[in-house]
Each structure stands twice: as C-alpha cells, then as structure tokens.
Amino acid sequence: MKRFLDVFFVIFAGIFLLIPILVVSVAVKVTSAGPVFYWSDRVGRYNTIFQMPKFRSMLVGTPAVATHLLSNPNTYLTPIGSFLRKSSLDELPQLWSILVGDMSFVGPRPALFNQDDLVALRSSYGVDALVPGLTGWAQVNGRDELPIPEKVALDVQYLQRKNMFFDLRILWLTFVKVVQRDGVSH
Template structure:
C-alpha cells in the first residue's frame, strides 16, 4: 500500500508542481554556472548507493560532503541557493526518486555516501532496511540541527512505530515545518 501511495501521489505532485519546477529550473540556470540538477550519491535501502536529484544550491566547486562539515557553507551557496534550501524547493526533483522507487515520501533521509558514522549507526539498528524518505521523523524533530546519534534514535523510533497514519502525520508536520522554515540552518 505504501508503494501505491508513493507512486500515485508523486505522479500527481509532479503534474501539479510542473510550473514551479520549471520556474525553479530557470532560476537556477540563469543565476549560476553548471547543471540545474545536482545528482548526489546517497545511501538507500540495504545501503545501496543511488543517485538522488536536487536542484543545485551550491557552486559546482563545492566539496561533496554534508553541508555542516564545510568550514563556511555560505560561501559555496549560489545566489538563489539559500532561498531554495529554506523553502525546500531544492527537494522537488526527488519526486523522480519516489517514482523510480529509490525513495518514499516518508522514511529516514538518505545519507550521503560518505557519512560513515550515520550509515554505520543506522545499519547497527536495522534502519538501513527502510526505504529512505523525502521527509522523516527526524526531520520534523530537528532537521539540520540534530547530531547523528539523535537522528538515528528518531529513525529507530520510526522503524518501530511506522504505520500509514504515522506517515500521514509526518507529512502534515513536514508541511508545517516547511511553511514556517523551522530547523533550517543554511
């Protein structure tokens, strides 16, 4: 049922959001050099690496590490990068990953391929068996601010409590977080 929900609503969302997707694409294109979409190597179910698309918010010469590991992340942002991140518009291309089956609407956020501490902790607790999500329990309980052990604790809580109703609750709370721009540092 979850896969049907993901596929159905990601197709509907892709159609409804087509104009904003085109507008953001043009905005990224005219404000910075490089490709509009950044394909990030991410860790999926079973620790399989997949390519996750995002609208590019960082310059093309940015090191491939988690933003919080950069000494001065703001210096790598494109002119519209901060806005796209704070509004979560940079996440819109991930609808493709949901349609493809690499992601779900709800699950633990996919780790970067080089976030070894996060990957190891998730694997030790069985979280690696979940399909990663566009949003998740950890995102609505802290987002960028959470240290890795706290994220994994919340991912485990989701693993143990997951249900269709919990997913609906997480999506609703995510919507509120995005509207309020809660928990976004860059």
C-alpha cells in the same frame, strides 16, 4: 500499499508542481553557471548507493560533504541557493527518486555516501532496511540541527512505529515546518 501510494501521489504532485519545477529550473540556470540538477550519491535501502537529484543550490566544485562540515557554507551558495534550501524547493527533483523506487515520501533521509558513522549506526539498529524518504521523523524533530545519535534514535522510533497514519502525521508536520522554515540552517 505504501509503494502504490508513493507512485500515485508523486504523479499527482508532479502535475501540480510542474510550473514551480520549471520556474526553479530556469532560475537556477540563469543565476549560476553549471547544471540545473545536482546528483548526489546517497545511501538507500540495505545501504545500496543511488543517485538522488536536487536543484543545485551550491556552486559547481563544492566539496561533496554534509553542509555542516563545510568551513563556511554560505560562501558556496548560489545566488538563489539559500532561498531554495530554506523553502525546501531544492528537494522537488526527489520526486523522481520516489517514482523510480529509490525513495519514499516518508522514511529516514538518505545519508550521503561518505557519512560512514551515520550509515553504520543506522545499520546496527536495522534502519537500513527502510526505504529512505523525502521527509522523516527526524526531519520534523530537528532536521539539520540534530546530532547523529539523536537522528538515528528518531529513525529507530520510526522503524518501530511506521504505519500509514504515522506517515500522514509526518507529512503534515513536514508541511508545517517547511511553511515556517523551521530547522534549516543554510
């Protein structure tokens, strides 16, 4: 049922968001050199690697590490990168990942391929069995600001509590957080 709803809502969202997606695509292209999309290697269900697209908010050549590990992340942002991240518009291309089944609307956020500590801790608790999400319980409870053990504890809570009503609650809280630009550090 969850997969059916993901496909249904991604098609609806894709139609509704087509104009904003086109506008952001043009804005990324005209404000910095390089491709419109950044395809990042991410860890999916059962720790398989998949390619996750985002609108490019960082300059070409930025190291492929979690943003908080960069010495000065702001120096790597494109002219509109900060706006894309704070508004979460950089996440819109992930609708593709939902459509093809690599992601769901709700689940733990997919780790970067090199976040071995996060992947190992999630695996030890069985969180790796979940399809990663565009948003998740950890994202509405701290997003970028959470240390890995707290993030995984929230992922485990999601694993234990997951159901359609909990997913709807997380989606609503995500909407509120995005509107308030809460929990975004760059």
